[in-house]
Amino acid sequence: MLHFANEEKKRVYFFPECIKELQDYFKSNVEATLIINFSNYINYDNKKDFFENIEDICFKKVLLNGNGSHRFNIENLKSNENLIELDDQYSEIPYDFARFPNLEILRYEHVKNCSNYSSLIKLKELSLWAYPNKNIDEFLGLYNLEDLRFVQSKIISLNGINLFKKLTNVFLIANKDLIFDINVKVNDSVRELYIESCKKIDINLIPKLFPNLEKLTLMKNGEIKELKPLLENLNRLQELNLMGTKILENDNRYWKDYNNIKKISFLDQKNLLLKANEFKK
Numbered sequence: 493m494l495h496f497a498n499e500e501k502k503r504v505y506f507f508p509e510c511i512k513e514l515q516d517y518f519k520s521n522v523e524a525t526l527i528i529n530f531s532n533y534i535n536y537d538n539k540k541d542f543f544e545n546i547e548d549i550c551f552k553k554v555l556l557n558g559n560g561s562h563r564f565n566i567e568n569l570k571s572n573e574n575l576i577e578l579d580d581q582y583s584e585i586p587y588d589f590a591r592f593p594n595l596e597i598l599r600y601e602h603v604k605n606c607s608n609y610s611s612l613i614k615l616k617e618l619s620l621w622a623y624p625n626k627n628i629d630e631f632l633g634l635y636n637l638e639d640l641r642f643v644q645s646k647i648i649s650l651n652g653i654n655l656f657k658k659l660t661n662v663f664l665i666a667n668k669d670l671i672f673d674i675n676v677k678v679n680d681s682v683r684e685l686y687i688e689s690c691k692k693i694d695i696n697l698i699p700k701l702f703p704n705l706e707k708l709t710l711m712k713n714g715e716i717k718e719l720k721p722l723l724e725n726l727n728r729l730q731e732l733n734l735m736g737t738k739i740l741e742n743d744n745r746y747w748k749d750y751n752n753i754k755k756i757s758f759l760d761q762k763n764l765l766l767k768a769n770e771f772k773k
Contacts, residue, residue: 497527503555505529508542514549526551528569530583531558543568553577553597561585581621602645610634619663620645626669628652642667650701654679662702664690672697680704688712699725712736723750734758 494513497503502524504517518524526549536542542564552574561583571591578592579599586605589595595612601621610630612618616638618631623645631637632652640656641663648669653659654677663686664670671692682702687693688711695716698708705726710716711733718741723729729750735757744766747756758768 501525503527505532506546506549507532508536508545511545511548514551518550522550522552524551525553525555525577528554528556528583529558530556530560530564533564534560539564541565550574554579556580556583556585558582616658617641619643623647639663641665642670649673649676651676653677653701657681660684662686664688664693666690668692672701674700676701678703683707685709686711696721698722704728707731707733709733710737714738715740717741719744719747723747723753727752730754732756739764 494510495505502521505527546568570587573593575592576594577597578595581601584603586603588607590608590611594614596614597617598615599619602623610633612634614636615634616636618637619641621643623642626646626648632655636658637656638658639661640659643665645667647667659681661684662682666689670690672694674697678701680703684707685702685705686709691714706728708729715738729752731754742763744764747766
């Protein structure tokens with residue numbers, strides 16, 4: 493019998509005793525996701541051959557979580573020419589990404605000795621945790637990227653981001669040394685920018701780097717002197733989220749003067765004349 497994490501979303505757990513049922517299910521549900529949770533396999537004795545027949549399942553999406561991958565022979569998880577989505581933030585498997593030539597979505601916590609990010613030329617979404625390099629140079633050939641996310645990483649610059657002509661979403665979370673350099677070339681394709689806890693970023697440079705933003709989030713990002721530099725220079729901006737970020741200006745009633753802005757989400761502060769419930773379009 494199959495074990496579902498979410499049957500409606502077609503997310504189903506891998507167990508070796510269910511190989512035949514999983515084969516049949518994925519033949520009929522090619523968009524389904526196979527979930528490998530190592531924590532579920534603690535009581536299994538035969539860990540050497542546990543994944544021996546996993547290649548018989550024609551899955552294209554996989555989610556790995558739980559601890560304990562080191563107890564298993566995981567060679568069959570390190571290569572898959574059919575895989576289009578790999579979500580692995582827990583297993584500590586050092587992948588050679590050249591062995592995943594058709595990957596379109598990668599969500600991964602960087603592991604030492606993983607290699608060949610640059611081979612993922614079909615990649616559309618890259619979400620990366622704990623990336624150790626200071627620049628994004630090894631990704632600059634991934635021209636199909638639409639969604640780029642760095643979390644708790646060592647990057648200090650986005651130099652080269654202008655090369656991603658299809659990029660529409662950028663998420664930057666807890667990258668404590670990241671700055672926006674005035675010399676970085678503009679990317680005019682990005683429509684959504686999410687910044688959380690990246691307090692070295694000069695927000696006044698956002699319009700220079702990403703002039704066509706429609707949605708901007710500045711979450712838990714320290715203090716902002718005033719919003720005018722953003723509102724004046726982001727002419728396509730429709731939604732601004734400032735939750736957890738302190739605004740130092742007093743008379744913010746001019747925020748309502750920008751007809752393109754449909755929504756500003758912010759916490760009430762004593763110094764702000766315009767309160768959250770008064771900003772309505």
